[in-house]
Amino acid sequence: MKTDELQRVFAAMRSQMLRFARLQLRSEAAAEDAVQEALLAAHMAADQFAGASSVRTWVFSILKNKIIDELRRRVREGNVMDFAAAEDEMKDIDELFDQRGHWAAPPMAWPDPEAALDNQQFWVVFEACLDGVPPKHGRIFMMREILGLETEEICKELAISPSNCWVLLHRARLGLRECLSQRWFGEQK
Amino acid sequence: MMNCKEATQLLSQGQERTLTLVERLGLKLHLLICKGCRASERHFDFLRTAARRIGSPEP
Known part of the structure:
Protein backbone atom coordinates (compact mmCIF):
# COMPACT_ATOMS: atom_id res chain seq x y z
CA MET A 1 0.00 0.00 0.00
CA GLU A 77 6.76 -5.85 38.42
CA GLY A 78 4.16 -6.74 40.98
CA ASN A 79 2.17 -3.75 39.79
CA VAL A 80 -1.12 -5.60 39.69
CA MET A 81 -3.97 -6.40 42.02
CA ASP A 82 -3.95 -9.56 44.03
CA PHE A 83 -6.14 -11.87 42.02
CA ALA A 84 -5.98 -14.68 44.53
CA ALA A 85 -7.81 -12.63 47.16
CA ALA A 86 -11.16 -12.17 45.51
CA GLU A 87 -13.47 -12.88 48.41
CA ASP A 88 -14.00 -9.20 49.17
CA GLU A 89 -15.78 -8.77 45.87
CA MET A 90 -18.20 -11.63 46.14
CA LYS A 91 -20.94 -9.96 48.11
CA ASP A 92 -22.76 -8.21 45.29
CA ILE A 93 -22.98 -11.46 43.33
CA ASP A 94 -24.28 -13.42 46.28
CA GLU A 95 -27.17 -11.00 46.47
CA LEU A 96 -28.37 -12.25 43.10
CA PHE A 97 -29.33 -15.59 44.65
CA ASP A 98 -31.34 -16.56 47.68
CA GLN A 99 -30.06 -18.81 50.43
CA ARG A 100 -30.90 -21.93 48.47
CA GLY A 101 -28.98 -20.64 45.47
CA HIS A 102 -32.03 -19.81 43.39
CA TRP A 103 -32.42 -16.51 41.57
CA ALA A 104 -33.63 -13.73 43.82
CA ALA A 105 -35.06 -12.19 40.63
CA PRO A 106 -34.81 -14.54 37.64
CA PRO A 107 -33.30 -13.04 34.48
CA MET A 108 -35.65 -12.43 31.58
CA ALA A 109 -34.99 -12.90 27.89
CA TRP A 110 -33.52 -9.81 26.22
CA PRO A 111 -35.47 -8.49 23.27
CA ASP A 112 -33.39 -8.63 20.07
CA PRO A 113 -29.90 -8.43 21.59
CA GLU A 114 -28.26 -8.67 18.15
CA ALA A 115 -29.67 -5.26 17.26
CA ALA A 116 -27.76 -3.74 20.17
CA LEU A 117 -24.47 -4.63 18.51
CA ASP A 118 -25.19 -2.10 15.76
CA ASN A 119 -26.10 0.64 18.19
CA GLN A 120 -23.29 3.07 19.09
CA GLN A 121 -24.91 3.91 22.39
CA PHE A 122 -24.90 0.25 23.39
CA TRP A 123 -21.11 0.17 23.29
CA VAL A 124 -20.91 3.15 25.62
CA VAL A 125 -23.10 1.24 28.09
CA PHE A 126 -21.14 -1.98 27.60
CA GLU A 127 -17.87 -0.23 28.38
CA ALA A 128 -19.45 1.47 31.38
CA CYS A 129 -20.50 -1.99 32.62
CA LEU A 130 -16.96 -3.33 32.12
CA ASP A 131 -15.81 -0.39 34.20
CA GLY A 132 -18.57 -0.87 36.72
CA VAL A 133 -18.01 -4.49 37.74
CA PRO A 134 -15.31 -5.11 40.38
CA PRO A 135 -11.91 -4.44 38.74
CA LYS A 136 -10.70 -8.03 39.06
CA HIS A 137 -13.79 -9.32 37.33
CA GLY A 138 -13.57 -6.74 34.57
CA ARG A 139 -9.87 -7.33 34.03
CA ILE A 140 -10.10 -11.10 33.81
CA PHE A 141 -13.18 -10.99 31.56
CA MET A 142 -11.38 -8.65 29.17
CA MET A 143 -8.26 -10.81 29.11
CA ARG A 144 -10.40 -13.80 28.26
CA GLU A 145 -12.97 -12.38 25.85
CA ILE A 146 -11.52 -9.22 24.39
CA LEU A 147 -7.82 -10.03 24.21
CA GLY A 148 -8.74 -13.65 23.53
CA LEU A 149 -6.31 -15.32 25.97
CA GLU A 150 -6.98 -18.92 26.95
CA THR A 151 -7.89 -19.61 30.58
CA GLU A 152 -4.58 -21.43 31.16
CA GLU A 153 -2.61 -18.41 29.99
CA ILE A 154 -4.58 -16.11 32.25
CA CYS A 155 -4.00 -18.38 35.27
CA LYS A 156 -0.31 -18.40 34.55
CA GLU A 157 -0.10 -14.65 34.04
CA LEU A 158 -2.00 -13.86 37.19
CA ALA A 159 -0.62 -16.73 39.27
CA ILE A 160 -4.03 -18.14 40.17
CA SER A 161 -5.51 -21.62 39.91
CA PRO A 162 -7.90 -22.55 37.09
CA SER A 163 -10.76 -22.90 39.55
CA ASN A 164 -10.07 -19.44 40.89
CA CYS A 165 -10.06 -18.17 37.33
CA TRP A 166 -13.41 -19.84 36.64
CA VAL A 167 -14.91 -18.34 39.77
CA LEU A 168 -13.83 -14.85 38.71
CA LEU A 169 -15.14 -15.33 35.17
CA HIS A 170 -18.47 -16.62 36.48
CA ARG A 171 -18.80 -13.57 38.67
CA ALA A 172 -17.74 -11.25 35.88
CA ARG A 173 -20.40 -12.71 33.58
CA LEU A 174 -23.11 -12.50 36.23
CA GLY A 175 -22.15 -8.91 36.99
CA LEU A 176 -22.07 -7.88 33.34
CA ARG A 177 -25.35 -9.68 32.65
CA GLU A 178 -26.96 -7.82 35.51
CA CYS A 179 -25.53 -4.48 34.43
CA LEU A 180 -26.63 -4.81 30.80
CA SER A 181 -30.06 -5.97 31.91
CA GLN A 182 -30.54 -2.90 34.02
CA ARG A 183 -28.82 -0.31 31.91
CA TRP A 184 -29.59 -1.40 28.39
CA PHE A 185 -32.22 -4.09 28.07
CA GLY A 186 -34.53 -2.56 30.63
CA GLU A 187 -35.20 -5.70 32.63
CA GLN A 188 -37.69 -4.81 35.30
CA LYS A 189 -37.01 -6.02 38.81
CA MET B 1 -30.96 -31.13 41.56
CA MET B 2 -28.52 -28.29 41.12
CA ASN B 3 -29.55 -24.74 41.98
CA CYS B 4 -29.32 -21.63 39.79
CA LYS B 5 -26.02 -20.50 41.22
CA GLU B 6 -24.45 -23.84 40.37
CA ALA B 7 -26.15 -23.93 36.98
CA THR B 8 -24.77 -20.51 36.00
CA GLN B 9 -21.37 -21.66 37.24
CA LEU B 10 -21.51 -24.53 34.77
CA LEU B 11 -22.82 -22.27 32.01
CA SER B 12 -19.81 -20.05 32.56
CA GLN B 13 -17.34 -22.92 32.83
CA GLY B 14 -18.81 -24.44 29.70
CA GLN B 15 -17.22 -21.48 27.89
CA GLU B 16 -13.85 -22.41 29.39
CA ARG B 17 -13.65 -26.18 29.34
CA THR B 18 -15.53 -29.26 28.21
CA LEU B 19 -18.07 -30.15 30.88
CA THR B 20 -18.23 -33.75 32.09
CA LEU B 21 -21.14 -35.92 31.06
CA VAL B 22 -22.62 -35.74 34.55
CA GLU B 23 -22.31 -31.95 34.56
CA ARG B 24 -23.90 -31.69 31.14
CA LEU B 25 -26.83 -33.88 32.09
CA GLY B 26 -27.38 -32.07 35.38
CA LEU B 27 -27.27 -28.71 33.63
CA LYS B 28 -29.62 -29.85 30.89
CA LEU B 29 -32.12 -31.03 33.47
CA HIS B 30 -31.92 -27.76 35.34
CA LEU B 31 -32.32 -25.67 32.19
CA LEU B 32 -35.38 -27.69 31.26
CA ILE B 33 -37.22 -26.41 34.28
CA CYS B 34 -35.58 -23.02 34.83
CA LYS B 35 -36.46 -20.11 32.60
CA GLY B 36 -34.09 -17.69 34.37
CA CYS B 37 -31.08 -19.89 33.69
CA ARG B 38 -32.16 -20.44 30.09
CA ALA B 39 -32.16 -16.65 29.69
CA SER B 40 -28.76 -16.48 31.37
CA GLU B 41 -27.33 -19.01 28.97
CA ARG B 42 -28.26 -16.77 26.05
CA HIS B 43 -26.98 -13.71 27.90
CA PHE B 44 -23.59 -15.31 28.55
CA ASP B 45 -23.35 -16.22 24.85
CA PHE B 46 -24.22 -12.66 23.97
CA LEU B 47 -21.54 -11.28 26.33
CA ARG B 48 -18.96 -13.35 24.49
CA THR B 49 -20.17 -12.16 21.08
CA ALA B 50 -20.21 -8.53 22.18
CA ALA B 51 -16.79 -8.67 23.85
CA ARG B 52 -15.22 -10.24 20.80
CA ARG B 53 -16.70 -7.52 18.65
CA ILE B 54 -14.82 -4.87 20.68
CA GLY B 55 -11.51 -6.42 19.76
CA SER B 56 -12.35 -6.94 16.13
CA PRO B 57 -10.80 -4.61 13.60
CA GLU B 58 -14.05 -3.77 11.81
CA PRO B 59 -14.64 -0.02 11.72
Whole structure:
Protein backbone atom coordinates (compact mmCIF):
# COMPACT_ATOMS: atom_id res chain seq x y z
CA MET A 1 0.00 0.00 0.00
CA LYS A 2 1.13 3.55 -0.66
CA THR A 3 2.21 5.61 2.31
CA ASP A 4 -0.48 8.28 2.01
CA GLU A 5 -3.18 5.65 1.61
CA LEU A 6 -1.85 3.89 4.67
CA GLN A 7 -1.83 7.13 6.63
CA ARG A 8 -5.51 7.58 5.91
CA VAL A 9 -6.33 4.09 7.17
CA PHE A 10 -4.25 4.70 10.31
CA ALA A 11 -5.92 8.03 10.97
CA ALA A 12 -9.35 6.43 10.68
CA MET A 13 -8.38 3.63 13.09
CA ARG A 14 -6.57 5.64 15.68
CA SER A 15 -9.45 6.68 17.91
CA GLN A 16 -10.95 3.18 17.92
CA MET A 17 -7.55 1.75 18.83
CA LEU A 18 -7.05 4.28 21.60
CA ARG A 19 -10.43 3.52 23.08
CA PHE A 20 -9.69 -0.17 22.98
CA ALA A 21 -6.25 0.25 24.58
CA ARG A 22 -7.57 2.62 27.24
CA LEU A 23 -10.24 0.15 28.25
CA GLN A 24 -7.66 -2.60 28.70
CA LEU A 25 -4.84 -0.62 30.26
CA ARG A 26 -6.66 2.00 32.33
CA SER A 27 -3.99 4.53 31.55
CA GLU A 28 -4.01 7.23 28.91
CA ALA A 29 -0.21 7.24 28.60
CA ALA A 30 0.12 3.45 28.37
CA ALA A 31 -2.71 3.37 25.81
CA GLU A 32 -1.01 6.06 23.69
CA ASP A 33 2.25 4.12 23.80
CA ALA A 34 0.65 0.83 22.78
CA VAL A 35 -1.22 2.44 19.86
CA GLN A 36 1.88 4.32 18.76
CA GLU A 37 3.99 1.18 18.79
CA ALA A 38 1.38 -0.82 16.89
CA LEU A 39 1.07 1.86 14.21
CA LEU A 40 4.83 2.15 13.92
CA ALA A 41 5.17 -1.59 13.43
CA ALA A 42 2.46 -1.49 10.77
CA HIS A 43 4.18 1.41 9.08
CA MET A 44 7.37 -0.59 8.72
CA ALA A 45 5.47 -3.50 7.20
CA ALA A 46 3.52 -1.23 4.82
CA ASP A 47 4.46 -3.03 1.62
CA GLN A 48 2.91 -6.30 2.84
CA PHE A 49 -0.64 -5.01 2.89
CA ALA A 50 -3.02 -5.59 0.03
CA GLY A 51 -5.82 -3.38 1.28
CA ALA A 52 -7.37 -1.47 4.15
CA SER A 53 -9.01 -4.50 5.75
CA SER A 54 -5.79 -6.49 5.94
CA VAL A 55 -4.07 -3.48 7.54
CA ARG A 56 -6.80 -3.20 10.15
CA THR A 57 -6.65 -6.87 11.04
CA TRP A 58 -2.89 -6.77 11.27
CA VAL A 59 -2.66 -3.57 13.31
CA PHE A 60 -5.28 -4.80 15.74
CA SER A 61 -3.49 -8.05 16.37
CA ILE A 62 -0.26 -6.10 16.97
CA LEU A 63 -2.10 -3.81 19.35
CA LYS A 64 -3.52 -6.77 21.27
CA ASN A 65 -0.03 -8.20 21.63
CA LYS A 66 1.32 -4.85 22.83
CA ILE A 67 -1.44 -4.70 25.44
CA ILE A 68 -0.75 -8.27 26.57
CA ASP A 69 2.97 -7.42 26.84
CA GLU A 70 2.16 -4.41 28.96
CA LEU A 71 -0.13 -6.44 31.24
CA ARG A 72 2.62 -9.06 31.59
CA ARG A 73 5.13 -6.37 32.46
CA ARG A 74 2.81 -5.09 35.18
CA VAL A 75 2.44 -8.59 36.61
CA ARG A 76 6.21 -9.11 36.60
CA GLU A 77 6.76 -5.85 38.42
CA GLY A 78 4.16 -6.74 40.98
CA ASN A 79 2.17 -3.75 39.79
CA VAL A 80 -1.12 -5.60 39.69
CA MET A 81 -3.97 -6.40 42.02
CA ASP A 82 -3.95 -9.56 44.03
CA PHE A 83 -6.14 -11.87 42.02
CA ALA A 84 -5.98 -14.68 44.53
CA ALA A 85 -7.81 -12.63 47.16
CA ALA A 86 -11.16 -12.17 45.51
CA GLU A 87 -13.47 -12.88 48.41
CA ASP A 88 -14.00 -9.20 49.17
CA GLU A 89 -15.78 -8.77 45.87
CA MET A 90 -18.20 -11.63 46.14
CA LYS A 91 -20.94 -9.96 48.11
CA ASP A 92 -22.76 -8.21 45.29
CA ILE A 93 -22.98 -11.46 43.33
CA ASP A 94 -24.28 -13.42 46.28
CA GLU A 95 -27.17 -11.00 46.47
CA LEU A 96 -28.37 -12.25 43.10
CA PHE A 97 -29.33 -15.59 44.65
CA ASP A 98 -31.34 -16.56 47.68
CA GLN A 99 -30.06 -18.81 50.43
CA ARG A 100 -30.90 -21.93 48.47
CA GLY A 101 -28.98 -20.64 45.47
CA HIS A 102 -32.03 -19.81 43.39
CA TRP A 103 -32.42 -16.51 41.57
CA ALA A 104 -33.63 -13.73 43.82
CA ALA A 105 -35.06 -12.19 40.63
CA PRO A 106 -34.81 -14.54 37.64
CA PRO A 107 -33.30 -13.04 34.48
CA MET A 108 -35.65 -12.43 31.58
CA ALA A 109 -34.99 -12.90 27.89
CA TRP A 110 -33.52 -9.81 26.22
CA PRO A 111 -35.47 -8.49 23.27
CA ASP A 112 -33.39 -8.63 20.07
CA PRO A 113 -29.90 -8.43 21.59
CA GLU A 114 -28.26 -8.67 18.15
CA ALA A 115 -29.67 -5.26 17.26
CA ALA A 116 -27.76 -3.74 20.17
CA LEU A 117 -24.47 -4.63 18.51
CA ASP A 118 -25.19 -2.10 15.76
CA ASN A 119 -26.10 0.64 18.19
CA GLN A 120 -23.29 3.07 19.09
CA GLN A 121 -24.91 3.91 22.39
CA PHE A 122 -24.90 0.25 23.39
CA TRP A 123 -21.11 0.17 23.29
CA VAL A 124 -20.91 3.15 25.62
CA VAL A 125 -23.10 1.24 28.09
CA PHE A 126 -21.14 -1.98 27.60
CA GLU A 127 -17.87 -0.23 28.38
CA ALA A 128 -19.45 1.47 31.38
CA CYS A 129 -20.50 -1.99 32.62
CA LEU A 130 -16.96 -3.33 32.12
CA ASP A 131 -15.81 -0.39 34.20
CA GLY A 132 -18.57 -0.87 36.72
CA VAL A 133 -18.01 -4.49 37.74
CA PRO A 134 -15.31 -5.11 40.38
CA PRO A 135 -11.91 -4.44 38.74
CA LYS A 136 -10.70 -8.03 39.06
CA HIS A 137 -13.79 -9.32 37.33
CA GLY A 138 -13.57 -6.74 34.57
CA ARG A 139 -9.87 -7.33 34.03
CA ILE A 140 -10.10 -11.10 33.81
CA PHE A 141 -13.18 -10.99 31.56
CA MET A 142 -11.38 -8.65 29.17
CA MET A 143 -8.26 -10.81 29.11
CA ARG A 144 -10.40 -13.80 28.26
CA GLU A 145 -12.97 -12.38 25.85
CA ILE A 146 -11.52 -9.22 24.39
CA LEU A 147 -7.82 -10.03 24.21
CA GLY A 148 -8.74 -13.65 23.53
CA LEU A 149 -6.31 -15.32 25.97
CA GLU A 150 -6.98 -18.92 26.95
CA THR A 151 -7.89 -19.61 30.58
CA GLU A 152 -4.58 -21.43 31.16
CA GLU A 153 -2.61 -18.41 29.99
CA ILE A 154 -4.58 -16.11 32.25
CA CYS A 155 -4.00 -18.38 35.27
CA LYS A 156 -0.31 -18.40 34.55
CA GLU A 157 -0.10 -14.65 34.04
CA LEU A 158 -2.00 -13.86 37.19
CA ALA A 159 -0.62 -16.73 39.27
CA ILE A 160 -4.03 -18.14 40.17
CA SER A 161 -5.51 -21.62 39.91
CA PRO A 162 -7.90 -22.55 37.09
CA SER A 163 -10.76 -22.90 39.55
CA ASN A 164 -10.07 -19.44 40.89
CA CYS A 165 -10.06 -18.17 37.33
CA TRP A 166 -13.41 -19.84 36.64
CA VAL A 167 -14.91 -18.34 39.77
CA LEU A 168 -13.83 -14.85 38.71
CA LEU A 169 -15.14 -15.33 35.17
CA HIS A 170 -18.47 -16.62 36.48
CA ARG A 171 -18.80 -13.57 38.67
CA ALA A 172 -17.74 -11.25 35.88
CA ARG A 173 -20.40 -12.71 33.58
CA LEU A 174 -23.11 -12.50 36.23
CA GLY A 175 -22.15 -8.91 36.99
CA LEU A 176 -22.07 -7.88 33.34
CA ARG A 177 -25.35 -9.68 32.65
CA GLU A 178 -26.96 -7.82 35.51
CA CYS A 179 -25.53 -4.48 34.43
CA LEU A 180 -26.63 -4.81 30.80
CA SER A 181 -30.06 -5.97 31.91
CA GLN A 182 -30.54 -2.90 34.02
CA ARG A 183 -28.82 -0.31 31.91
CA TRP A 184 -29.59 -1.40 28.39
CA PHE A 185 -32.22 -4.09 28.07
CA GLY A 186 -34.53 -2.56 30.63
CA GLU A 187 -35.20 -5.70 32.63
CA GLN A 188 -37.69 -4.81 35.30
CA LYS A 189 -37.01 -6.02 38.81
CA MET B 1 -30.96 -31.13 41.56
CA MET B 2 -28.52 -28.29 41.12
CA ASN B 3 -29.55 -24.74 41.98
CA CYS B 4 -29.32 -21.63 39.79
CA LYS B 5 -26.02 -20.50 41.22
CA GLU B 6 -24.45 -23.84 40.37
CA ALA B 7 -26.15 -23.93 36.98
CA THR B 8 -24.77 -20.51 36.00
CA GLN B 9 -21.37 -21.66 37.24
CA LEU B 10 -21.51 -24.53 34.77
CA LEU B 11 -22.82 -22.27 32.01
CA SER B 12 -19.81 -20.05 32.56
CA GLN B 13 -17.34 -22.92 32.83
CA GLY B 14 -18.81 -24.44 29.70
CA GLN B 15 -17.22 -21.48 27.89
CA GLU B 16 -13.85 -22.41 29.39
CA ARG B 17 -13.65 -26.18 29.34
CA THR B 18 -15.53 -29.26 28.21
CA LEU B 19 -18.07 -30.15 30.88
CA THR B 20 -18.23 -33.75 32.09
CA LEU B 21 -21.14 -35.92 31.06
CA VAL B 22 -22.62 -35.74 34.55
CA GLU B 23 -22.31 -31.95 34.56
CA ARG B 24 -23.90 -31.69 31.14
CA LEU B 25 -26.83 -33.88 32.09
CA GLY B 26 -27.38 -32.07 35.38
CA LEU B 27 -27.27 -28.71 33.63
CA LYS B 28 -29.62 -29.85 30.89
CA LEU B 29 -32.12 -31.03 33.47
CA HIS B 30 -31.92 -27.76 35.34
CA LEU B 31 -32.32 -25.67 32.19
CA LEU B 32 -35.38 -27.69 31.26
CA ILE B 33 -37.22 -26.41 34.28
CA CYS B 34 -35.58 -23.02 34.83
CA LYS B 35 -36.46 -20.11 32.60
CA GLY B 36 -34.09 -17.69 34.37
CA CYS B 37 -31.08 -19.89 33.69
CA ARG B 38 -32.16 -20.44 30.09
CA ALA B 39 -32.16 -16.65 29.69
CA SER B 40 -28.76 -16.48 31.37
CA GLU B 41 -27.33 -19.01 28.97
CA ARG B 42 -28.26 -16.77 26.05
CA HIS B 43 -26.98 -13.71 27.90
CA PHE B 44 -23.59 -15.31 28.55
CA ASP B 45 -23.35 -16.22 24.85
CA PHE B 46 -24.22 -12.66 23.97
CA LEU B 47 -21.54 -11.28 26.33
CA ARG B 48 -18.96 -13.35 24.49
CA THR B 49 -20.17 -12.16 21.08
CA ALA B 50 -20.21 -8.53 22.18
CA ALA B 51 -16.79 -8.67 23.85
CA ARG B 52 -15.22 -10.24 20.80
CA ARG B 53 -16.70 -7.52 18.65
CA ILE B 54 -14.82 -4.87 20.68
CA GLY B 55 -11.51 -6.42 19.76
CA SER B 56 -12.35 -6.94 16.13
CA PRO B 57 -10.80 -4.61 13.60
CA GLU B 58 -14.05 -3.77 11.81
CA PRO B 59 -14.64 -0.02 11.72
